[in-house]
Amino acid sequence: MLTEKDQKFLAARRKAVRLGRPVFVVLLFLFLGVYGYLWFRVPLLANPFHVLGAIEQNALADTTLQTLAVLCPLCFLMAWFLVVLAVVLLLSLLQTERRYLGIVERASEGVNETTSE
Numbered sequence: 124m125l126t127e128k129d130q131k132f133l134a135a136r137r138k139a140v141r142l143g144r145p146v147f148v149v150l151l152f153l154f155l156g157v158y159g160y161l162w163f164r165v166p167l168l169a170n171p172f173h174v175l176g177a178i179e180q181n182a183l184a185d186t187t188l189q190t191l192a193v194l195c196p197l198c199f200l201m202a203w204f205l206v207v208l209a210v211v212l213l214l215s216l217l218q219t220e221r222r223y224l225g226i227v228e229r230a231s232e233g234v235n236e237t238t239s240e
Contacts, residue, residue, distance in 0.1 A: 129226045136219075167191065 125133075158169060166173035167187070174191070177183045183191075 125226065125230055129229070132222065133226065136223075 161169035167177070174183075178188075
């Protein structure tokens with residue numbers, strides 16, 4: 124049936140799944156809270172409508188425009204980094220799923236052998 128290594132792996136995955144949902148919900152609300160804080164307290168960083176309005180009214184200093192011009196490519200690079208990170212995590216999840224399928228196949232072979240006897 125299942126080896127001790129497989130049983131330990133499944134126990135660890137059960138624990139991760141049980142803890143995963145609350146952790147992700149807390150992280151989601153944390154991220155949304157930080158973004159909401161930035162939207163109202165530092166609108167130049169998070170509120171594009173505020174930035175557009177300030178540019179149209181010529182209300183931004185040259186140094187602020189220069190800072191925003193430097194931050195834009197950095198934010199773009201960070202966004203691409205996050206996309207690459209998501210792909211790497213997806214590949215890791217696929218590897219885990221492959222391992223699950225192997226465990227299920229070994230377990231089902233054991234069940235088929237005992238039922239055919």
